[in-house]
Amino acid sequence: MVECTDLFEETLNREVTEYLELTPIYDETTEGEDYEYIASAKLKFKCPVCENKWTTAHGTVKFVYYLYFKKRILFVQVYIYQQRCLPCNRMASFKTYDDEAVRLSYDFVDFIDRKYFGGENDEERPQRNSRAINNHKVLYCDACERGICVYLRRLRREQRRQTEEQKRETQDIS
Numbered sequence: 001m002v003e004c005t006d007l008f009e010e011t012l013n014r015e016v017t018e019y020l021e022l023t024p025i026y027d028e029t030t031e032g033e034d035y036e037y038i039a040s041a042k043l044k045f046k047c048p049v050c051e052n053k054w055t056t057a058h059g060t061v062k063f064v065y066y067l068y069f070k071k072r073i074l075f076v077q078v079y080i081y082q083q084r085c086l087p088c089n090r091m092a093s094f095k096t097y098d099d100e101a102v103r104l105s106y107d108f109v110d111f112i113d114r115k116y117f118g119g120e121n122d123e124e125r126p127q128r129n130s131r132a133i134n135n136h137k138v139l140y141c142d143a144c145e146r147g148i149c150v151y152l153r154r155l156r157r158e159q160r161r162q163t164e165e166q167k168r169e170t171q172d173i174s
């Protein structure tokens with residue numbers, strides 16, 4: 001997990017100013033609970049040892065935030081979960097696509113707007129296209145290891161849907 005708030009700061013600052021002051025520096029002034037917003041992104045990885053490169057459609061990005069409502073200050077820190085290289089098992093460095101960082105920042109601000117300020121549900125922005133859909137290496141993913149990976153969430157959603165479909169089919173037969 002790597003802190004990379006600066007990749008999102010420009011867009012967040014632009015989007016948030018209407019009603020909030022954004023403070024991407026976390027310190028002891030935040031009292032109470034921190035909240036999390038988890039999102040899926042397409043990410044690029046590169047191994048520092050063997051130069052192996054790959055992309056994932058299931059990159060996990062975590063916004064940790066605290067909203068100081070009275071003063072309208074939003075504390076934000078953004079983290080990206082790494083993946084390990086398949087041949088040499090080393091933690092790889094990553095890059096975000098610029099349009100993905102912008103999209104995630106928009107979506108996060110929408111989420112805050114809906115949750116705390118009664119905002120309308122904006123049209124969902126699609127994630128950058130990827131062919132690497134079913135190629136997630138659970139054992140090489142830091143987010144999977146910590147049980148919060150967007151890939152695991154998607155699997156669980158699909159399993160629920162399948163169980164419900166099976167239930168419906170059984171009901172149809174009986």
Ligand SMILES: [Zn+2]
Pocket residue numbers: 047048049050051052085086087088089090
């Ligand atoms: Zn490698």
Ligand SMILES: [Zn+2]
Pocket residue numbers: 058136137138141142143144145149150151152
């Ligand atoms: Zn994962």
